[in-house]
Amino acid sequence: MEETVVAMEEMGVDVVATEREPQTIEMSAKGVSVWFGKRKILENVNMDFPKKTVTALIGPSGCGKSTFIRTLNRLHELIPGAALAGEILYEGQDIYRQDVDPVHIRLSIGMVFQKPNPFPSMTIRGNVLSGLKLSGMKRPDHDALVEQTLTSAGLWKEVKDRLNAPAGDLSGGQQQRLVIARALAVNPHVLLMDEPCSALDPASTLKIEETVRELSKEITIIIVTHNMQQAVRVSDYTAFFLAEENQPGYVVEQGLTTEIFGNPRDQRTLDYVNGRFG
Amino acid sequence: MTILMSESPPVLEKDLEPLRPWSKRPASFWLAAFLGSVVPLAILGALYLTTDLAVALLLIAFYLPLQLIGAGLAGYFAKGKHGIADSAIIVFAIGATALSAIILGSMLLTIIVRGIAAFRPSFIIQNSTYISPSTPLEYGGIGHAILGTFLIVGIATIISVPFGIATAVYVTEVRGRAVPYVRFFVQAMSGVPSVVAGLFVLTVFILTGVLNTSAMAAAIAYAILMLPTIARTAEEVLRLVPEELRTGALALGSTRARVVLNVVVPAAKTGIITAILLGIARVVGETAPLLLTALKNDQTVLNPFTDPISALPTFIFDNVAQPYPDAVTRAWGAALALLIIVGILFTITRFISARKPRR
Numbered sequence: 001m002e003e004t005v006v007a008m009e010e011m012g013v014d015v016v017a018t019e020r021e022p023q024t025i026e027m028s029a030k031g032v033s034v035w036f037g038k039r040k041i042l043e044n045v046n047m048d049f050p051k052k053t054v055t056a057l058i059g060p061s062g063c064g065k066s067t068f069i070r071t072l073n074r075l076h077e078l079i080p081g082a083a084l085a086g087e088i089l090y091e092g093q094d095i096y097r098q099d100v101d102p103v104h105i106r107l108s109i110g111m112v113f114q115k116p117n118p119f120p121s122m123t124i125r126g127n128v129l130s131g132l133k134l135s136g137m138k139r140p141d142h143d144a145l146v147e148q149t150l151t152s153a154g155l156w157k158e159v160k161d162r163l164n165a166p167a168g169d170l171s172g173g174q175q176q177r178l179v180i181a182r183a184l185a186v187n188p189h190v191l192l193m194d195e196p197c198s199a200l201d202p203a204s205t206l207k208i209e210e211t212v213r214e215l216s217k218e219i220t221i222i223i224v225t226h227n228m229q230q231a232v233r234v235s236d237y238t239a240f241f242l243a244e245e246n247q248p249g250y251v252v253e254q255g256l257t258t259e260i261f262g263n264p265r266d267q268r269t270l271d272y273v274n275g276r277f278g
Numbered sequence: 279m280t281i282l283m284s285e286s287p288p289v290l291e292k293d294l295e296p297l298r299p300w301s302k303r304p305a306s307f308w309l310a311a312f313l314g315s316v317v318p319l320a321i322l323g324a325l326y327l328t329t330d331l332a333v334a335l336l337l338i339a340f341y342l343p344l345q346l347i348g349a350g351l352a353g354y355f356a357k358g359k360h361g362i363a364d365s366a367i368i369v370f371a372i373g374a375t376a377l378s379a380i381i382l383g384s385m386l387l388t389i390i391v392r393g394i395a396a397f398r399p400s401f402i403i404q405n406s407t408y409i410s411p412s413t414p415l416e417y418g419g420i421g422h423a424i425l426g427t428f429l430i431v432g433i434a435t436i437i438s439v440p441f442g443i444a445t446a447v448y449v450t451e452v453r454g455r456a457v458p459y460v461r462f463f464v465q466a467m468s469g470v471p472s473v474v475a476g477l478f479v480l481t482v483f484i485l486t487g488v489l490n491t492s493a494m495a496a497a498i499a500y501a502i503l504m505l506p507t508i509a510r511t512a513e514e515v516l517r518l519v520p521e522e523l524r525t526g527a528l529a530l531g532s533t534r535a536r537v538v539l540n541v542v543v544p545a546a547k548t549g550i551i552t553a554i555l556l557g558i559a560r561v562v563g564e565t566a567p568l569l570l571t572a573l574k575n576d577q578t579v580l581n582p583f584t585d586p587i588s589a590l591p592t593f594i595f596d597n598v599a600q601p602y603p604d605a606v607t608r609a610w611g612a613a614l615a616l617l618i619i620v621g622i623l624f625t626i627t628r629f630i631s632a633r634k635p636r637r
Contacts, residue, residue, distance in 0.1 A: 075525060107531030117522035121544035134532035134540055179526070186531060 025089075026051040026220040027072065027109075027190060032086035033248070034067055036079065040248040041067050044086075047239055047254060049190070054212060054221045056231035056257065059241030059272070064249030065224045066114075068241070069192050072222065073109040074102040090190070107135055110188035114195040116175035118167035118182070125163040127178055131186035145185055153181035154211045173204025180211060191215065193223040197230065209234050228273055232261055240269050307356035314348025342373050389613050396611025406576040406588075411597065411605035420612045422578040423593040427619070429493045429582055430572065430589055431562055434500035439554055441501075442508030443543075446553075449509075450516040451524075451538050461513075468506035475502040476567030484571065491573050493582035496589070499567035504557035511556050515549025516542060548630050555627040559620055565591035590616045 027049040034042040042064040049055050057065040070076040072088055074095060087094040095105045118127045128146045132139055139145055146163065150156040155177040159170070170178060176196060183191060193212070197205040205227075212221055212234045225231050231238055238260040243249035253260060253269045264270045271277055322341045325331065346366050353365030401419040409418030445464060449457050479499040483489040489498075519542050527537040543550065573586035574596055588596075590612050597609035 073529060075529060078525070078528065103531050103533055106529055111529035113522060113526060113529075115522055117520070117526040119523060119527070119541050119545065121541075121547065130527075130540070131530035131532075134527055134530050134536045136536075137531070182530065 024051050025049065026091070027222075028089045029068075029072075030087040030089060032068070032071060032084065032088065034064065034071060034076065034085075035081075035083040037081040037083075043248040043250045045251055047251065049220055049222060050237075051220055052216060052218065053236040054216045054223060054234050055237040055239065056235035057222065057224045057239050057241060058226070058228065058231050059249070059252075060243075060277070061226070062249075063241040063243040065241050066194050067249075069111075069194050069222060069224050072190075072192055073106050073111055075106070075111065077102070103135065107131075107137065107186055108188055109190040109192060110183035110186065111192040111194070112176070112180050112183055112196045114198050116172055116179055116199070118170070118175050118178050120166070120168050122167060123164045124159050124167050124170070124178060127167045128181050128185050131182055135186060137186055139185075139187070146181075149181040149184040150178075152184055152211065152215060153177040154207050154214075155181060171204075173200045173207065176200060176204065176208060177211065180208070184215070188219060190220045190222065193221065195224050195226060198226065205230070228261075228275070232257060240264075240266075240272060242268060242272075303356065307352065310352035310355035314345070314352040318344035318348050338377070342377075345369055345373065386617070389610060389617055392607065392610035393612075393614025393617075396607045397614065401608075401611055402615070405578045406593075409576065411600040411602040413604065415604050415607060418608075420590065420593055420608070420615060422575065423588045423590045423612060424615060424619075425578060425580070426493065426572070426575075426587045426589040427562065427591075427616075429580070429587070430496045430500060430568070431558055433494060433497035433582055434504055434561060435554065435558060437497060437501040438504040438508055438557060442505050442553070442557065443512050443550065445505075445509040446512035446516050447538055447543075449513050451534070451542060464506050464509050467502075468510065470503070470506075471566075472499075472503055472561075472564045473566035473570070475499045476570035478502065479567070480570045490584060491571060491586045492584060493572060493579065493587045496568050496572035496587070497582070499571050500561045500564065503561045503564060503567070507560045508553050508557040511553035512546075512550050515546045515553065518549065519545045552627050552631045555623050555630075559623050559627075562620060562623070563591055563616055565595050568592045569595070590619075 025048045029045050029047045032042065032045040033040065045068060047055075057069065059065055067076065071084060072095075076082050076084065084096065088096060090105070090109065093100070095102075119130055122130055125146055128149055129142055131137070132142075147156060147160070150159065155174060158174060159165075159178075162169075167175065167178060176199075180191075180196075197208055200208070209230060212223065215221060216234075216236075223231075223234065235257045237255065238257040239254035240252045240260060241249050242252045253264060253266045260269060261273050264273065318341055321344055322336055325336055325340055326333065346369055349365040349369035350362045353361030353363075355361075357364070396415055398415075400416070402424070403421045404417075404419035405422035406418045406420070445460065448454060449461055476499045479489075479495050479502075483495055483498065484491055489495045523541050523545060524537055527541045528534075532541070568589055568591060572589065572592065574588045574592050575586045576588070579585045579587040593612045594609045594616070597605045597612070600606060600609075
C-alpha cells in the first residue's frame with residue numbers, strides 16, 4: 001500500500017490534490033442490474049459521479065464494466081435481449097423515464113469507444129463536425145469549433161494543415177483523438193470512455209491521458225480501463241468490479257483513487273490493484 | 279562487443295544474380311515431363327490425322343485424360359507417390375481453365391468477327407425505318423434499338439434502385455421482425471424466370487389497359503428482375519459497414535435515419551454503385567420479357583408510354599432468324615453492340631469496386 005502511494009508520487013500524480021472538496025453530483029446509478037436475455041450481467045450497482053471529475057472503472061474482463069458504461073447513455077438497449085433494472089440519474093432525472101428521448105441523452109453524454117471509429121466517408125474536419133450534422137444541432141463558427149475541439153483532444157497541431165484529408169489517413173492514436181474531438185463538438189456534459197487506449201501505443205496513450213486530465217476541468221469523465229497505472233494517472237475516483245464465474249458482476253469497492261490503490265479495504269481489491277490476479 | 283560485430287562485410291566479386299534454388303529439378307523429372315507432355319500430344323496428332331473425330335471431342339476424350347496420366351507419371355518419377363496427386367491436380371486445373379477460356383474466347387471471337395462486318399457509323403446512329411431484311415448493310419442501323427435499351431434499362435433502374443436499397447436497409451439497418459421472410463422472398467425472387475416477369479406485366483398492366491405495349495411496360499418487367507440482384511448485393515455491402523460506425527453515430531446523438539443516410543450508406547457508397555451496375559448487367563440482355571411487353575419497332579421511339587419499342591435483344595431476335603445474310607450480319611452487329619455495353623458496365627464496376635475506401 002505504501003509502495004503504491006510512493007509509486008503514484010513517482011509517476012507524478014499529486015496524491016493530495018485529487019482529494020477535492022465535496023462536489024455536486026452529475027450522474028448517479030441507483031440499484032442498477034443488467035441482463036442479456038435471462039443471463040444477469042450486473043447486480044445492484046450504486047455509484048455517484050461528481051461533476052468535473054474522472055471516475056475509472058476497473059476490474060477483470062467480463063465483469064460488466066463495459067456493459068455498465070453503456071447503460072449510462074442508453075446504448076445498452078440497442079443490443080437485442082438487453083434488460084435493465086434500477087435508475088440512472090442525470091441532473092436528478094432518470095434517463096430511462098418513458099418521456100426521455102435517448103437521442104437527447106446521448107447528445108449530453110458522449111462516448112468514445114475501444115476501437116477508433118471515425119467515419120471513413122468524411123474528412124477530418126467533417127468528422128469533427130459530424131455530431132452537429134447527425135443530431136441537427138446548430139453551433140456557430142464551425143472553424144473555431146474545429147480548432148477548439150481538436151486542440152482539446154490534443155490533435156490540432158498534427159492535423160491543422162490537412163483538415164480536408166480523409167479521416168482514414170490518420171494513425172490509430174490520431175484517429176482516437178479525432179473521435180474524442182468529435183464527441184466534444186456537440187458540447188457534452190459527460191464523456192464515457194470504454195477502454196479508449198487499449199488499441200494504442202504508449203505514446204498515444206499518454207497523449208490521451210493528458211487530454212482526459214485537461215478535459216476533466218470542464219466535463220465529467222467516466223473511463224473503463226484495464227490499465228491500473230492509467231487509472232491511477234487519470235482518475236479521481238475508482239470503482240472495482242468483479243464477477244465470479246457465471247455470476248453477475250458487482251462493485252467490490254469504490255472511492256477515491258488514492259484510497260482504492262493506496263489503502264483498499266477489501267483483500268480482493270488489494271490483490272487486483274497489485275496485479276495478483278485478473 | 280567487437281567479437282559480435284563482423285569486421286567488414288565480405289566483398290562480393292560480382293553482383294549476385296537472383297536465384298530460385300527451389301525450382302531446380304532432377305533429370306528424371308524432365309524426362310518424365312517430356313514423356314508426359316509429348317506422348318499425349320503425339321497421340322492427339324495421330325488420332326486427328328487418322329480419324330474423322332471432332333477436335334473438341336479428341337481434346338476432351340483423349341488428350342486431357344492422357345495428359346493427366348502423363349502428369350501423374352511425371353509426378354511419380356520426380357517426387358514419389360505424393361507427387362501423383364499434385365501433378366494431376368495442377369494439370370486438371372490448367373486443362374479445365376483452358377477449356378472454359380477457349381469456349382468463352384471462341385464465343386467472343388465469333389461475335390466480334392461476325393459483328394464487325396456490320397459496324398460502321400451509320401449502323402450505330404441510324405434506325406431501321408424502311409429497312410427490310412434484304413436491304414444492304416450500308417443502309418439502316420441499330421440506333422433505335424440502342425436508344426430503346428437505354429430507355430428501358432434507365433427507367434427500370436430508376437424504379438428498382440430505391441426499392442432495392444430500401445429493402446437492403448430494412449434487412450441490415452431497421453432489422454425488423456420480418457427480416458428472415460424478406461430475405462427468403464428476395465432470394466426466391468432472384469430465381470424468377472425472366473419470361474414470368476414479362477407475363478406478369480402483360481397480364482397485370484397491358485391486358486388490363488393500364489399501359490400500352492411500351493418501354494414503360496418493359497421497364498417494369500426489367501425492374502422486377504433487377505430488384506433482387508440490387509437488394510442482395512446492397513445488403514451484402516451494408517453488412518460490411520462496421521457496427522462501431524453505427525454505435526459511434528448513435529453515441530453522437532444521431533437519429534436512426536441520419537445514421538443510415540449520413541454514415542452507413544456513404545461508407546458503403548462504392549458497393550452500392552456496384553450493386554446497381556450488377557442489377558443493370560443482369561437485365562440488359564434479357565429478351566423474353568421484351569417480346570411480351572415491348573414488341574418491336576423500326577422507328578426511333580422516345581416516349582416510353584405510347585408505342586412498341588425495339589431494344590438490342592429483340593433486334594437480334596428479329597434479325598437472326600431471317601433468311602437474308604445481311605439481316606443476320608445486322609443481328610451479329612447488334613450482339614457486338616450489346617457485348618460492348620455489358621463490357622463497359624463491368625469495367626466500370628471493377629474500376630469502382632477496386633477503389634476501396636482507405637482503412
